[in-house]
Amino acid sequence: MLSFDNTENAFSGKSDSDLNRSYMLFKMVSNSGLVKFGKSFTNFAIKAHLPINGIIKATIFKQFCGGENIHECLKTVEELGKYNVGSILDYSVEGKTKESEFDETAEEIIRTLKEATTNAHIPFGVFKPTGLVPIEVLEKVSAGTKLNAEETQAWENMKRRVDSICKSAHDYNVHLLIDAEETWTQVAVDALVRDMMEQYNKEKPIVFNTAQMYRRDRLIYLDSLLKDAQEKNYFIGMKLVRGAYMEKERERATSMGYPSPINDTKADSDNEYNAALEFCIKHIDRIAICAGSHNEASAELLVKLMGQNNIPKNHPNVWFSQLLGMSDHISFNMAKEGYNVAKYVPYGPIKNVLPYLIRRAQENTSVKGQTGRELSLIMKEKERRSKARKS
Numbered sequence: 001m002l003s004f005d006n007t008e009n010a011f012s013g014k015s016d017s018d019l020n021r022s023y024m025l026f027k028m029v030s031n032s033g034l035v036k037f038g039k040s041f042t043n044f045a046i047k048a049h050l051p052i053n054g055i056i057k058a059t060i061f062k063q064f065c066g067g068e069n070i071h072e073c074l075k076t077v078e079e080l081g082k083y084n085v086g087s088i089l090d091y092s093v094e095g096k097t098k099e100s101e102f103d104e105t106a107e108e109i110i111r112t113l114k115e116a117t118t119n120a121h122i123p124f125g126v127f128k129p130t131g132l133v134p135i136e137v138l139e140k141v142s143a144g145t146k147l148n149a150e151e152t153q154a155w156e157n158m159k160r161r162v163d164s165i166c167k168s169a170h171d172y173n174v175h176l177l178i179d180a181e182e183t184w185t186q187v188a189v190d191a192l193v194r195d196m197m198e199q200y201n202k203e204k205p206i207v208f209n210t211a212q213m214y215r216r217d218r219l220i221y222l223d224s225l226l227k228d229a230q231e232k233n234y235f236i237g238m239k240l241v242r243g244a245y246m247e248k249e250r251e252r253a254t255s256m257g258y259p260s261p262i263n264d265t266k267a268d269s270d271n272e273y274n275a276a277l278e279f280c281i282k283h284i285d286r287i288a289i290c291a292g293s294h295n296e297a298s299a300e301l302l303v304k305l306m307g308q309n310n311i312p313k314n315h316p317n318v319w320f321s322q323l324l325g326m327s328d329h330i331s332f333n334m335a336k337e338g339y340n341v342a343k344y345v346p347y348g349p350i351k352n353v354l355p356y357l358i359r360r361a362q363e364n365t366s367v368k369g370q371t372g373r374e375l376s377l378i379m380k381e382k383e384r385r386s387k388a389r390k391s
Ligand SMILES: Cc1cc2nc3c(=O)[nH]c(=O)nc-3n(C[C@H](O)[C@H](O)[C@H](O)COP(=O)(O)OP(=O)(O)OC[C@H]3O[C@@H](n4cnc5c(N)ncnc54)[C@H](O)[C@@H]3O)c2cc1C
Pocket: 178, 179, 180, 181, 210, 212, 214, 241, 242, 243, 244, 245, 246, 262, 263, 264, 265, 266, 267, 269, 291, 292, 293, 294, 295, 298, 321, 322, 323, 344, 369
């Protein structure tokens, strides 16, 4: 029986000192004042070349990242693999602006795909579109604004990079997730990823787009993509998430005076997420799903839908995914029950993954939400271990 309350499974890979470190860390990030201070201090310290890499690496980096390079991540990959939890090597370097840097990022992503060919514990690669092109170019293409010569070149370069990554995924036979970001960049990304699916998903789903179900229009998007895929005969890969940019989306909509593309309430986003799961399961022969979520009810619903539709637990078209350092109670318990599970394992030089780490810290400041859950699970496991030692 699947249960998310089994903390022994959830933390089987964690030593007592790992647990204590996680506990301290979630306690610290639950203090929003401390997170604000930490963000400013870290940015200042990096600029001032203060020697803080060691402390970051031993604390928040260790919790949420696999290492500074692919080689350093392999220990985490191996460790997760022991419990049948796959790894998705996520080169999380942000803030690059030069064309040569975008080329380097594309090459690094291809290296993660290559690594997957010799490592059974790496079922997917992943990338963020804004890691490969200036965001302004994505924005202009999405808005249908005319590009100048330099921007046209940047967009051509982006298309070349995305094609070469998708082709590598196809040739190496490794699934590839493409993250979704702000709505004002997504039109261009959706069109590009559709082309990639048509080209590289002819035999099986290799390339996955991401649908953010906090958006009001994503069920319509899924429906029209399915019609296109049926007509042109390709498979769809779809990561389903709720969406990470809610505040930013709403602020921009208000300040620019257009209707917010985001659902009005959390319940609406939950309903749309559930409806998307149902839609994909109904068309499981055409659509492969990666459910990227830390929400237990969503995982339970997907399990229920699989059962109702006689879909085996390890069906190649259904994956559950969480981020490293979060919701191990979902990942490890599901993997133990035989479901396909893979965790994002972000990596990169400390300085460059800081924006990712700061986002994780910020999103975990709510004790009522994710952090409360993480803390109570860690405490429960600490207690269980202490009782087991006494008996
Ligand atoms: C493996 C993985 C991959 C991911 N990839 C992406 C990605 O490519 N792009 C991306 O944007 N995000 C991505 N995310 C993050 C994801 O979108 C969510 O922000 C995060 O997982 C929290 O949602 P949840 O389903 O886990 O849990 P929950 O805690 O149940 O949901 C929280 C989410 O609900 C929505 N929500 C909350 N309050 C409201 C409200 N008042 N009105 C409307 N909606 C509301 C928001 O989307 C919020 O993030 C990914 C997450 C995971 C685990």
